[in-house]
Amino acid sequence: MRSADFAAERPAAGRRSFWTGTPEIYFSKAIDNSRLVKVEDPRRNREMKQFGTALAFLFLLVFTYAWQHFKAIEYGYQIESAKRELSDKTEMNHALRLEDASLRDPERIDLLARRMGLVPPEPGQVIRMDAPPLDAQTPVMASAVPITVIPGQ
Numbered sequence: 001m002r003s004a005d006f007a008a009e010r011p012a013a014g015r016r017s018f019w020t021g022t023p024e025i026y027f028s029k030a031i032d033n034s035r036l037v038k039v040e041d042p043r044r045n046r047e048m049k050q051f052g053t054a055l056a057f058l059f060l061l062v063f064t065y066a067w068q069h070f071k072a073i074e075y076g077y078q079i080e081s082a083k084r085e086l087s088d089k090t091e092m093n094h095a096l097r098l099e100d101a102s103l104r105d106p107e108r109i110d111l112l113a114r115r116m117g118l119v120p121p122e123p124g125q126v127i128r129m130d131a132p133p134l135d136a137q138t139p140v141m142a143s144a145v146p147i148t149v150i151p152g153q
Contacts, residue, residue, distance in 0.1 A: 124150050 102108070127150070
C-alpha cells in the first residue's frame with residue numbers, strides 16, 4: 001500500500017487508534033537501469049526454441065484430433081439425416097404405390113365409367129391392334145388412315 005492509503009485509514013487527529021509508534025514514511029528513489037545490458041544465454045535460447053517447437057507440435061496434434069472428432073460427429077449427423085430422409089422417401093413410395101394400385105383397380109374404373117354414363121362396348125366395336133392379322137402370311141403395313149368405327153352387327 002502507498003503512504004496515502006495508510007493516511008486515509010488513520011483516524012482523525014486527536015483520537016486514539018490502534019496505531020502506535022512512528023508513522024510509516026516512504027521515500028521514492030529513482031533507479032536508472034538504462035545502462036544495464038542483458039546477456040543472452042544460448043543454452044536458454046535453445047531450450048526455449050525446443051519448448052516452443054514441442055508446444056506447437058502438441059497444439060497441432062490436439063487441433064488435428066479435435067478437427068477429426070468434430071468432423072466425425074458432423075458426418076454422423078449427416079448420415080442420420082440421410083437415413084431419416086431415406087426412410088421418409090421409402091414410406092412415401094410405399095404409400096404412392098398403394099394409391100396407384102387402388103386407382104388402377106378395374107372395378108373402380110368401371111364404377112366411375114358407369115357414373116359418367118359410359119356403357120360397355122358392343123361386339124365388333126373394338127378393334128384390337130395387337131391381334132395377329134387374319135392372314136398370317138401377309139405382312140401388315142402401317143398407315144396414316146383415320147380409324148373407322150364399325151357399327152355393331
